[in-house]
Amino acid sequence: MNRRRTVRVPASSANLGPGFDVMGAALDLHLEVDVVETGQFAVHTDLRIARDKRNLIVRGFAALASPDEFEFTIRSDIPLSGGLGTSAAAIVAGLVAADSIFELGADVLGEATKIEGHPDNVAAAILGGFVLCVDGHAERFEPPPGLECLLVVPSAAVRTQKAREALPSRIPMADAVFNIAHASMLVLGLARGDLGLVARGLGDRLHQPRRAHLYPKSWELVQAAKGLGALGATISGAGPTVLVWCDMESTGVVAERLHERAEGWAQVLRVPFTPAGAVARF
Ligand code: HSE
Numbered sequence: 001m002n003r004r005r006t007v008r009v010p011a012s013s014a015n016l017g018p019g020f021d022v023m024g025a026a027l028d029l030h031l032e033v034d035v036v037e038t039g040q041f042a043v044h045t046d047l048r049i050a051r052d053k054r055n056l057i058v059r060g061f062a063a064l065a066s067p068d069e070f071e072f073t074i075r076s077d078i079p080l081s082g083g084l085g086t087s088a089a090a091i092v093a094g095l096v097a098a099d100s101i102f103e104l105g106a107d108v109l110g111e112a113t114k115i116e117g118h119p120d121n122v123a124a125a126i127l128g129g130f131v132l133c134v135d136g137h138a139e140r141f142e143p144p145p146g147l148e149c150l151l152v153v154p155s156a157a158v159r160t161q162k163a164r165e166a167l168p169s170r171i172p173m174a175d176a177v178f179n180i181a182h183a184s185m186l187v188l189g190l191a192r193g194d195l196g197l198v199a200r201g202l203g204d205r206l207h208q209p210r211r212a213h214l215y216p217k218s219w220e221l222v223q224a225a226k227g228l229g230a231l232g233a234t235i236s237g238a239g240p241t242v243l244v245w246c247d248m249e250s251t252g253v254v255a256e257r258l259h260e261r262a263e264g265w266a267q268v269l270r271v272p273f274t275p276a277g278a279v280a281r282f
Pocket residue numbers: 014015020021022083085118120121160163164207237238
């Protein structure tokens with residue numbers, strides 16, 4: 001009785017433009033849960049999320065162990081309108097709590113990917129930093145010095161399931177080639193610390209143009225970002241949040257311009273990338 005853990009998990013931005021379902025980055029916003037063995041099941045939170053066994057933290061925990069004797073107290077500063085990996089953070093929090101309490105050494109990435117359906121957000125949430133997901137494994141790396149981001153978070157939500165349904169099962173060869181080219185350029189730019197290459201690598205033809213009708217204002221902003229002084233912008237995950245990529249020299253100016261553009265429909269947040277992934281403490 002009375003085993004307990006507090007698990008803290010970062011938000012994340014998936015896809016990073018061309019890296020659909022492959023690339024992600026952890027962000028310095030967090031979901032935190034206290035998991036305490038009290039002998040009964042309960043979920044406590046002020047957030048507008050499920051408080052029964054549909055809750056994603058509980059589902060993550062239940063994938064490894066019974067949640068029946070545990071109470072879950074949940075806090076989060078991750079905006080809920082979409083694109084910042086809240087569901088991934090929740091699933092990972094539950095899995096990490098159960099893995100740590102029962103000392104299981106579980107394949108948290110594999111289990112989280114099964115529940116979430118794609119690996120990019122869960123990998124960033126587990127490992128922190130930037131991630132590339134390939135063949136069921138994730139490679140983590142640090143972003144280059146001088147790279148910063150701003151988030152433009154619309155108040156109107158987009159549901160990930162709807163965004164996934166908007167994508168076709170087949171795509172033209174030219175679109176596949178376009179994304180391979182840009183993803184390669186982006187990774188080279190990130191690895192070399194060459195922000196010019198990063199800017200040239202942000203293009204995507206797989207998901208953003210096909211989902212644009214779900215987040216028209218966000219899409220307009222993605223296209224305007226370079227003109228506002230940013231390196232570029234990408235739809236964060238399935239949207240509608242926009243990740244605006246900046247050279248640290250111009251982040252302040254870009255933020256001011258974004259505040260004007262976002263007036264009335266979105267908030268602009270200055271959030272660092274974070275090197276830290278999910279952590280469980282006693
Ligand atoms: N790669 C996923 C998608 C991320 O774009 O559907 C969802 O958060």
